Amino acid sequence: MSKRIDVKNLDIYYSDFLAVKDVSVTIEPRSVTALIGPSGCGKSTFLRSLNRMHEVIPGAHVQGEVIIDGENLYGKGVDPVNVRRKVGMVFQKPNPFPTMSIRENVLAGVKLNNKRINKKDADELVETSLRGANLWNEVKDRLEKPGSGLSGGQQQRLCIARTIAVKPEVVLMDEPCSALDPISTLAVEDLIAELKENYTIVIVTHNMQQAARCSDRTGFFNIEGTGKPGQLVEFDDTQKIFNNPTQKATEDYISGRFG
Ligand SMILES: Nc1ncnc2c1ncn2[C@@H]1O[C@H](COP(=O)(O)OP(=O)(O)OP(=O)(O)O)[C@@H](O)[C@H]1O
Numbered sequence: 001m002s003k004r005i006d007v008k009n010l011d012i013y014y015s016d017f018l019a020v021k022d023v024s025v026t027i028e029p030r031s032v033t034a035l036i037g038p039s040g041c042g043k044s045t046f047l048r049s050l051n052r053m054h055e056v057i058p059g060a061h062v063q064g065e066v067i068i069d070g071e072n073l074y075g076k077g078v079d080p081v082n083v084r085r086k087v088g089m090v091f092q093k094p095n096p097f098p099t100m101s102i103r104e105n106v107l108a109g110v111k112l113n114n115k116r117i118n119k120k121d122a123d124e125l126v127e128t129s130l131r132g133a134n135l136w137n138e139v140k141d142r143l144e145k146p147g148s149g150l151s152g153g154q155q156q157r158l159c160i161a162r163t164i165a166v167k168p169e170v171v172l173m174d175e176p177c178s179a180l181d182p183i184s185t186l187a188v189e190d191l192i193a194e195l196k197e198n199y200t201i202v203i204v205t206h207n208m209q210q211a212a213r214c215s216d217r218t219g220f221f222n223i224e225g226t227g228k229p230g231q232l233v234e235f236d237d238t239q240k241i242f243n244n245p246t247q248k249a250t251e252d253y254i255s256g257r258f259g
């Protein structure tokens with residue numbers, strides 16, 4: 001299920017504003033890639049361009065290619081809805097549907113895709129997705145209770161269960177732990193480590209320890225000044241980025257000298 005992502009000369013715009021310039025990078029399957037860099041350098045913008053969520057914003061567009069499994073996501077005739085099914089996304093703030101039960105939340109994405117599913121298959125999918133998200137044991141006795149009644153960390157794992165229930169190939173996460181306490185953060189990190197057996201994962205984080213702990217490769221984005229586009233300055237094995245980066249800007253950032 002897991003897929004490799006090839007980004008080629010990607011420029012990302014908000015109307016006339018070039019927010020991210022000329023990114024070329026290959027993201028390997030069954031790996032975790034962390035994206036780091038100072039605020040406003042375009043990490044979220046880049047992440048959203050990997051499943052065409054960027055275009056939801058009026059005037060937003062890209063130039064260049066994002067190739068997953070041999071297909072350019074931005075090719076003619078490609079349906080963005082299909083892209084978002086293949087490339088799932090988990091947001092910074094857990095966003096379960098508040099009026100829906102835990103069970104309905106897990107199935108929400110599947111139902112949005114107009115998939116018919118019988119009760120038995122739905123039950124199975126709910127269980128495997130919640131198990132996959134390390135949440136099953138905590139919620140199995142209250143599946144009909146509202147998703148909003150869970151703790152923040154549980155809600156984030158519920159959102160991860162909802163994302164993996166549609167069986168995506170890639171999972172994008174934008175600061176998925178920034179609203180969580182340290183224990184829940186570690187639970188989500190454990191989960192990420194398990195998910196990479198099956199998925200290609202790209203995670204944006206401001207937490208250097210988190211990037212170092214849970215990623216195989218790390219990309220450092222930077223910006224030269226306000227109004228300038230963000231750029232991918234360095235992309236390498238996480239060990240290399242944190243121990244012996246090639247670029248001075250990377251070194252300065254990871255050692256906390258700016259940002
Ligand atoms: N909806 C939008 N419309 C116009 N410009 C935007 C929009 N969203 C982001 N930008 C601009 O694009 C640039 C990159 O923003 P982005 O949110 O991708 O940064 P980021 O690296 O994720 O920052 P942070 O670490 O604070 O989340 C910034 O200059 C930002 O102001």
Ligand SMILES: [Mg+2]
Pocket residue numbers: 043044045
């Ligand atoms: Mg962001």
